[in-house]
Amino acid sequence: MGVRKHTLNNLPKGNRGSFSIDPLDSPTLPSRYYTDNDIYQRELTHLHQKTWCYVGHISDVAEPRSYFTDTIAHQPVVVIKGDDAVIRAFFNVCQHRGHELLTGRGKLGKGVSCPYHAWMYNLEGALVRAPHTEELAGFDKSRYSLRTLPIAFAAGLIFVNLDPECEPFEAEMAGFGPSISKQIPDIEQYVAAYRLHYDINANWKTVVDNFSEAYHIPVAHPQLAKVLDQGMDEFQEEYRWSYILYRSRTGFEGLELEQGSPYIAWQAWPHLCMLSLPGSENLIVLRMAPNGVDRCAERVDIYTPEGEGENDKNLIAVKDLFMNMFNQEDIAIVESVQRGISSLGYDQGRYVCDAAESWFSETLLHGFHMQVLEALEE
Ligand code: FES
Protein backbone atom coordinates (compact mmCIF):
# COMPACT_ATOMS: atom_id res chain seq x y z
CA MET A 1 0.00 0.00 0.00
CA GLY A 2 1.29 3.45 -0.88
CA VAL A 3 2.14 6.13 1.62
CA ARG A 4 -0.71 8.47 2.47
CA LYS A 5 0.16 12.12 2.15
CA HIS A 6 -3.00 13.55 3.62
CA THR A 7 -2.71 16.99 5.16
CA LEU A 8 -6.09 16.98 6.84
CA ASN A 9 -4.48 16.73 10.27
CA ASN A 10 -2.92 20.14 9.79
CA LEU A 11 -6.16 21.91 8.97
CA PRO A 12 -8.41 23.49 11.59
CA LYS A 13 -11.48 21.41 12.33
CA GLY A 14 -14.08 23.58 10.69
CA ASN A 15 -17.08 22.33 8.83
CA ARG A 16 -16.01 18.73 8.90
CA GLY A 17 -17.00 18.38 12.55
CA SER A 18 -16.22 14.98 14.01
CA PHE A 19 -15.00 13.53 10.72
CA SER A 20 -11.76 11.78 11.64
CA ILE A 21 -8.68 10.78 9.68
CA ASP A 22 -9.10 7.32 11.22
CA PRO A 23 -11.67 5.47 9.09
CA LEU A 24 -12.42 3.08 11.97
CA ASP A 25 -13.41 6.01 14.15
CA SER A 26 -15.13 8.39 11.78
CA PRO A 27 -18.65 9.36 10.82
CA THR A 28 -19.23 9.88 7.10
CA LEU A 29 -19.21 13.28 5.43
CA PRO A 30 -22.10 15.47 6.57
CA SER A 31 -24.91 15.36 4.03
CA ARG A 32 -24.62 19.06 3.22
CA TYR A 33 -21.48 18.20 1.21
CA TYR A 34 -23.87 16.56 -1.23
CA THR A 35 -26.67 19.10 -1.21
CA ASP A 36 -25.29 22.58 -0.49
CA ASN A 37 -24.85 24.71 -3.58
CA ASP A 38 -22.18 26.89 -1.91
CA ILE A 39 -20.05 23.82 -1.23
CA TYR A 40 -20.61 22.72 -4.83
CA GLN A 41 -19.40 26.10 -6.11
CA ARG A 42 -16.32 25.82 -3.86
CA GLU A 43 -15.67 22.35 -5.23
CA LEU A 44 -15.72 23.74 -8.76
CA THR A 45 -13.11 26.41 -8.06
CA HIS A 46 -10.98 24.63 -5.41
CA LEU A 47 -11.14 21.11 -6.71
CA HIS A 48 -12.41 20.49 -10.25
CA GLN A 49 -10.69 23.49 -11.79
CA LYS A 50 -7.37 22.43 -10.26
CA THR A 51 -7.22 18.70 -10.91
CA TRP A 52 -6.22 16.49 -13.81
CA CYS A 53 -9.34 15.39 -15.66
CA TYR A 54 -9.60 12.46 -18.06
CA VAL A 55 -10.92 13.65 -21.44
CA GLY A 56 -10.24 10.80 -23.89
CA HIS A 57 -7.72 8.52 -25.56
CA ILE A 58 -4.98 9.22 -28.11
CA SER A 59 -6.98 7.24 -30.68
CA ASP A 60 -9.65 9.97 -30.47
CA VAL A 61 -7.17 12.29 -32.21
CA ALA A 62 -5.30 9.69 -34.25
CA GLU A 63 -4.88 11.84 -37.37
CA PRO A 64 -3.29 15.31 -37.54
CA ARG A 65 -6.04 17.99 -37.58
CA SER A 66 -8.50 15.78 -35.69
CA TYR A 67 -10.14 17.22 -32.61
CA PHE A 68 -12.73 16.61 -29.92
CA THR A 69 -14.51 18.96 -27.56
CA ASP A 70 -15.42 18.39 -23.95
CA THR A 71 -16.77 20.21 -20.91
CA ILE A 72 -14.83 20.07 -17.65
CA ALA A 73 -16.36 21.64 -14.55
CA HIS A 74 -18.67 23.70 -16.79
CA GLN A 75 -15.66 24.91 -18.84
CA PRO A 76 -15.57 24.30 -22.62
CA VAL A 77 -12.31 22.69 -23.79
CA VAL A 78 -11.01 21.33 -27.07
CA VAL A 79 -8.20 18.87 -27.81
CA ILE A 80 -6.51 19.19 -31.22
CA LYS A 81 -3.72 17.24 -32.91
CA GLY A 82 -1.50 19.57 -34.91
CA ASP A 83 0.23 18.97 -38.25
CA ASP A 84 3.35 18.44 -36.09
CA ALA A 85 1.55 15.46 -34.42
CA VAL A 86 1.52 17.27 -31.07
CA ILE A 87 -1.75 16.96 -29.15
CA ARG A 88 -2.72 20.24 -27.47
CA ALA A 89 -5.60 21.37 -25.29
CA PHE A 90 -7.23 24.82 -25.30
CA PHE A 91 -10.20 26.56 -23.82
CA ASN A 92 -12.74 26.21 -26.62
CA VAL A 93 -13.39 29.95 -26.59
CA CYS A 94 -12.78 32.61 -29.21
CA GLN A 95 -10.72 35.52 -27.89
CA HIS A 96 -12.75 38.12 -29.80
CA ARG A 97 -16.12 38.06 -28.05
CA GLY A 98 -16.13 34.60 -26.50
CA HIS A 99 -18.09 32.41 -28.90
CA GLU A 100 -17.38 28.71 -28.55
CA LEU A 101 -15.22 27.62 -31.46
CA LEU A 102 -15.88 23.95 -32.11
CA THR A 103 -18.55 21.38 -31.31
CA GLY A 104 -18.49 17.57 -31.11
CA ARG A 105 -15.54 15.89 -32.71
CA GLY A 106 -14.12 15.81 -36.21
CA LYS A 107 -11.42 16.91 -38.60
CA LEU A 108 -10.25 20.47 -39.22
CA GLY A 109 -8.76 22.25 -42.21
CA LYS A 110 -5.56 24.11 -41.54
CA GLY A 111 -7.04 26.02 -38.64
CA VAL A 112 -10.04 26.84 -36.48
CA SER A 113 -12.45 29.45 -37.76
CA CYS A 114 -14.85 31.06 -35.30
CA PRO A 115 -18.47 30.73 -36.48
CA TYR A 116 -19.34 34.23 -35.15
CA HIS A 117 -17.03 36.73 -36.99
CA ALA A 118 -14.51 34.35 -38.61
CA TRP A 119 -11.43 35.00 -36.51
CA MET A 120 -9.08 32.21 -37.54
CA TYR A 121 -6.59 30.36 -35.33
CA ASN A 122 -3.93 27.92 -36.49
CA LEU A 123 -3.66 24.44 -35.01
CA GLU A 124 -1.19 25.68 -32.40
CA GLY A 125 -3.75 28.22 -31.19
CA ALA A 126 -2.22 31.40 -32.66
CA LEU A 127 -4.61 33.97 -34.12
CA VAL A 128 -3.76 34.21 -37.82
CA ARG A 129 -6.71 36.14 -39.29
CA ALA A 130 -9.03 38.76 -37.81
CA PRO A 131 -11.11 40.47 -40.53
CA HIS A 132 -11.39 44.28 -40.60
CA THR A 133 -8.97 44.92 -37.74
CA GLU A 134 -6.55 47.07 -39.84
CA GLU A 135 -7.55 50.37 -38.24
CA LEU A 136 -7.51 49.21 -34.64
CA ALA A 137 -4.99 51.09 -32.51
CA GLY A 138 -2.19 48.83 -31.33
CA PHE A 139 -4.02 45.62 -32.21
CA ASP A 140 -1.51 42.82 -31.81
CA LYS A 141 -2.76 39.41 -32.96
CA SER A 142 -0.19 37.62 -30.83
CA ARG A 143 -2.04 38.79 -27.72
CA TYR A 144 -5.20 36.96 -28.77
CA SER A 145 -4.01 33.38 -29.06
CA LEU A 146 -6.23 30.65 -27.71
CA ARG A 147 -5.67 29.94 -24.02
CA THR A 148 -3.72 26.70 -23.82
CA LEU A 149 -4.27 24.16 -21.08
CA PRO A 150 -1.87 21.73 -19.39
CA ILE A 151 -2.17 18.27 -20.96
CA ALA A 152 -0.76 14.89 -19.93
CA PHE A 153 -0.84 11.31 -21.14
CA ALA A 154 -0.92 8.01 -19.26
CA ALA A 155 -1.27 4.63 -20.99
CA GLY A 156 -2.84 6.35 -24.00
CA LEU A 157 -5.39 8.23 -21.87
CA ILE A 158 -5.46 12.02 -22.19
CA PHE A 159 -5.76 14.29 -19.15
CA VAL A 160 -6.31 18.06 -19.09
CA ASN A 161 -6.01 20.50 -16.22
CA LEU A 162 -7.84 23.85 -16.13
CA ASP A 163 -5.19 25.37 -13.85
CA PRO A 164 -2.05 26.70 -15.58
CA GLU A 165 -0.27 26.54 -12.19
CA CYS A 166 -1.26 22.93 -11.54
CA GLU A 167 0.90 20.24 -10.00
CA PRO A 168 2.59 18.20 -12.75
CA PHE A 169 0.62 15.08 -13.66
CA GLU A 170 3.67 12.91 -13.01
CA ALA A 171 3.92 14.24 -9.46
CA GLU A 172 0.25 13.67 -8.71
CA MET A 173 -0.27 10.42 -10.56
CA ALA A 174 3.10 8.65 -10.48
CA GLY A 175 2.72 4.97 -11.33
CA PHE A 176 -0.85 5.23 -12.64
CA GLY A 177 -0.03 4.84 -16.36
CA PRO A 178 2.43 1.97 -15.79
CA SER A 179 -0.17 0.20 -13.64
CA ILE A 180 -2.61 0.23 -16.59
CA SER A 181 0.01 -0.69 -19.19
CA LYS A 182 1.19 -3.58 -17.06
CA GLN A 183 -2.28 -5.14 -17.14
CA ILE A 184 -3.23 -4.02 -20.68
CA PRO A 185 0.04 -3.77 -22.64
CA ASP A 186 -1.69 -2.74 -25.91
CA ILE A 187 -3.86 -0.06 -24.32
CA GLU A 188 -2.30 2.70 -26.45
CA GLN A 189 -3.58 0.89 -29.57
CA TYR A 190 -7.12 0.50 -28.23
CA VAL A 191 -10.02 2.49 -29.67
CA ALA A 192 -13.42 3.44 -28.28
CA ALA A 193 -15.92 0.75 -29.31
CA TYR A 194 -18.77 2.26 -27.31
CA ARG A 195 -19.46 5.62 -25.74
CA LEU A 196 -22.36 5.91 -23.33
CA HIS A 197 -23.74 8.84 -21.43
CA TYR A 198 -25.99 8.95 -18.39
CA ASP A 199 -27.52 12.00 -16.75
CA ILE A 200 -27.81 10.98 -13.12
CA ASN A 201 -29.86 12.76 -10.47
CA ALA A 202 -27.14 12.65 -7.84
CA ASN A 203 -24.17 14.68 -6.68
CA TRP A 204 -20.97 13.58 -8.44
CA LYS A 205 -19.53 12.33 -5.11
CA THR A 206 -22.54 10.08 -4.50
CA VAL A 207 -21.70 8.31 -7.76
CA VAL A 208 -17.96 8.08 -7.02
CA ASP A 209 -18.69 6.91 -3.46
CA ASN A 210 -20.65 3.99 -4.86
CA PHE A 211 -17.74 2.95 -7.07
CA SER A 212 -15.32 3.20 -4.14
CA GLU A 213 -16.57 0.23 -2.20
CA ALA A 214 -17.44 -3.40 -2.87
CA TYR A 215 -19.46 -3.75 0.35
CA HIS A 216 -22.68 -3.37 -1.67
CA ILE A 217 -21.82 -5.82 -4.46
CA PRO A 218 -23.20 -9.06 -2.96
CA VAL A 219 -26.39 -7.24 -1.97
CA ALA A 220 -27.06 -4.92 -4.87
CA HIS A 221 -25.46 -6.74 -7.82
CA PRO A 222 -26.46 -10.41 -7.63
CA GLN A 223 -25.37 -11.12 -11.21
CA LEU A 224 -21.97 -9.46 -10.76
CA ALA A 225 -21.50 -11.22 -7.44
CA LYS A 226 -21.75 -14.52 -9.30
CA VAL A 227 -18.86 -13.54 -11.57
CA LEU A 228 -16.66 -11.87 -8.99
CA ASP A 229 -14.61 -13.69 -6.43
CA GLN A 230 -14.54 -11.29 -3.51
CA GLY A 231 -11.00 -12.01 -2.38
CA MET A 232 -8.65 -9.27 -3.61
CA ASP A 233 -5.57 -10.68 -5.27
CA GLU A 234 -3.68 -7.41 -5.61
CA PHE A 235 -4.28 -4.02 -4.05
CA GLN A 236 -2.35 -0.78 -4.39
CA GLU A 237 -3.41 2.45 -2.76
CA GLU A 238 -1.61 5.66 -3.63
CA TYR A 239 -2.54 9.19 -2.62
CA ARG A 240 -4.40 10.03 -5.84
CA TRP A 241 -5.19 6.61 -7.29
CA SER A 242 -5.78 2.99 -6.42
CA TYR A 243 -5.75 -0.36 -8.13
CA ILE A 244 -7.53 -3.59 -7.19
CA LEU A 245 -7.32 -6.92 -8.94
CA TYR A 246 -10.00 -9.47 -8.19
CA ARG A 247 -10.36 -12.88 -9.81
CA SER A 248 -13.44 -14.07 -11.64
CA ARG A 249 -15.44 -17.14 -10.90
CA THR A 250 -16.91 -18.92 -13.89
CA GLY A 251 -19.12 -16.97 -16.27
CA PHE A 252 -22.74 -17.46 -17.15
CA GLU A 253 -24.73 -18.02 -20.30
CA GLY A 254 -23.51 -15.55 -22.91
CA LEU A 255 -20.26 -14.77 -21.09
CA GLU A 256 -17.64 -17.48 -21.26
CA LEU A 257 -15.02 -17.09 -18.60
CA GLU A 258 -12.08 -19.04 -17.39
CA GLN A 259 -12.11 -19.18 -13.66
CA GLY A 260 -9.46 -16.88 -12.20
CA SER A 261 -9.47 -14.31 -15.04
CA PRO A 262 -8.53 -10.86 -13.75
CA TYR A 263 -11.28 -8.37 -12.89
CA ILE A 264 -9.54 -5.03 -12.38
CA ALA A 265 -10.71 -1.72 -10.95
CA TRP A 266 -8.77 1.54 -10.90
CA GLN A 267 -9.90 4.74 -9.29
CA ALA A 268 -8.24 8.13 -9.66
CA TRP A 269 -8.86 11.49 -8.08
CA PRO A 270 -11.26 13.10 -8.33
CA HIS A 271 -13.85 11.23 -10.42
CA LEU A 272 -12.19 8.73 -12.72
CA CYS A 273 -13.22 5.10 -12.27
CA MET A 274 -12.09 2.32 -14.56
CA LEU A 275 -12.78 -1.38 -14.98
CA SER A 276 -11.24 -4.10 -17.04
CA LEU A 277 -13.80 -6.91 -16.96
CA PRO A 278 -12.92 -10.54 -17.55
CA GLY A 279 -13.91 -12.35 -20.73
CA SER A 280 -12.56 -9.94 -23.33
CA GLU A 281 -9.91 -7.29 -23.88
CA ASN A 282 -11.46 -4.09 -22.58
CA LEU A 283 -10.95 -0.96 -20.56
CA ILE A 284 -14.16 0.68 -19.36
CA VAL A 285 -13.55 4.29 -18.36
CA LEU A 286 -16.17 6.07 -16.27
CA ARG A 287 -16.04 9.76 -15.56
CA MET A 288 -18.48 11.03 -12.93
CA ALA A 289 -18.41 14.70 -13.89
CA PRO A 290 -20.16 17.32 -11.76
CA ASN A 291 -23.15 18.92 -13.46
CA GLY A 292 -24.84 20.85 -10.66
CA VAL A 293 -25.03 20.05 -6.97
CA ASP A 294 -27.48 17.19 -7.52
CA ARG A 295 -26.62 16.20 -11.09
CA CYS A 296 -23.83 14.04 -12.44
CA ALA A 297 -22.89 13.71 -16.11
CA GLU A 298 -21.68 10.16 -16.26
CA ARG A 299 -19.57 9.38 -19.30
CA VAL A 300 -18.57 5.82 -20.15
CA ASP A 301 -16.00 4.99 -22.81
CA ILE A 302 -15.39 1.32 -23.59
CA TYR A 303 -12.00 0.78 -25.22
CA THR A 304 -10.95 -2.40 -27.00
CA PRO A 305 -8.47 -3.46 -29.73
CA GLU A 306 -9.42 -1.97 -33.08
CA GLY A 307 -11.91 -4.04 -35.11
CA GLU A 308 -13.05 -6.18 -32.19
CA GLY A 309 -15.90 -4.08 -30.91
CA GLU A 310 -18.57 -5.34 -33.26
CA ASN A 311 -17.58 -8.98 -33.42
CA ASP A 312 -16.37 -10.00 -30.01
CA LYS A 313 -19.29 -11.86 -28.47
CA ASN A 314 -17.71 -11.64 -25.05
CA LEU A 315 -17.09 -7.90 -25.34
CA ILE A 316 -20.76 -7.37 -26.18
CA ALA A 317 -21.67 -9.55 -23.20
CA VAL A 318 -19.31 -7.54 -20.98
CA LYS A 319 -20.79 -4.29 -22.28
CA ASP A 320 -24.32 -5.58 -21.67
CA LEU A 321 -23.39 -6.82 -18.21
CA PHE A 322 -21.85 -3.47 -17.43
CA MET A 323 -24.74 -1.44 -18.87
CA ASN A 324 -27.32 -3.54 -17.11
CA MET A 325 -25.34 -3.57 -13.89
CA PHE A 326 -24.47 0.08 -13.98
CA ASN A 327 -27.50 1.52 -15.68
CA GLN A 328 -30.16 -0.37 -13.79
CA GLU A 329 -28.60 -1.13 -10.41
CA ASP A 330 -26.00 1.52 -9.57
CA ILE A 331 -27.94 4.48 -10.97
CA ALA A 332 -31.03 3.43 -9.01
CA ILE A 333 -28.83 3.13 -5.90
CA VAL A 334 -27.13 6.51 -6.17
CA GLU A 335 -30.35 8.36 -7.02
CA SER A 336 -31.98 6.77 -3.98
CA VAL A 337 -29.00 7.72 -1.81
CA GLN A 338 -29.13 11.28 -3.08
CA ARG A 339 -32.82 11.54 -2.13
CA GLY A 340 -32.06 9.97 1.24
CA ILE A 341 -29.15 12.21 2.19
CA SER A 342 -31.16 15.23 1.04
CA SER A 343 -33.93 14.32 3.48
CA LEU A 344 -34.37 15.64 7.00
CA GLY A 345 -34.00 12.08 8.20
CA TYR A 346 -30.25 11.75 7.67
CA ASP A 347 -27.01 13.60 8.24
CA GLN A 348 -23.97 11.37 8.92
CA GLY A 349 -23.52 7.60 9.04
CA ARG A 350 -20.40 5.46 9.64
CA TYR A 351 -17.70 4.09 7.38
CA VAL A 352 -17.63 0.32 7.59
CA CYS A 353 -13.95 -0.60 7.53
CA ASP A 354 -11.46 -3.05 8.88
CA ALA A 355 -7.77 -2.55 9.55
CA ALA A 356 -6.79 -5.20 7.00
CA GLU A 357 -8.67 -3.27 4.28
CA SER A 358 -10.59 -6.37 3.22
CA TRP A 359 -12.73 -6.48 0.11
CA PHE A 360 -15.73 -5.00 1.92
CA SER A 361 -13.87 -2.16 3.64
CA GLU A 362 -14.97 1.41 2.88
CA THR A 363 -11.40 2.65 3.36
CA LEU A 364 -11.03 4.05 -0.16
CA LEU A 365 -14.33 5.87 0.30
CA HIS A 366 -12.97 7.49 3.45
CA GLY A 367 -9.70 8.35 1.65
CA PHE A 368 -11.70 9.98 -1.16
CA HIS A 369 -13.58 12.13 1.35
CA MET A 370 -10.34 13.19 3.02
CA GLN A 371 -9.15 14.47 -0.34
CA VAL A 372 -12.42 16.37 -0.84
CA LEU A 373 -12.02 18.04 2.58
CA GLU A 374 -8.37 18.85 1.87
CA ALA A 375 -9.24 20.39 -1.48
CA LEU A 376 -11.92 22.52 0.22
CA GLU A 377 -9.49 23.26 3.07
CA GLU A 378 -12.05 22.13 5.60
S1 FES B 1 -16.47 35.80 -31.20
FE1 FES B 1 -15.18 34.68 -32.48
S2 FES B 1 -14.85 35.94 -34.16
FE2 FES B 1 -16.12 37.11 -32.88
Ligand SMILES: [Fe+2]
Ligand atom coordinates in the same frame (compact mmCIF):
# COMPACT_ATOMS: atom_id res chain seq x y z
FE1 LIG C 1 -22.24 -0.97 -7.76
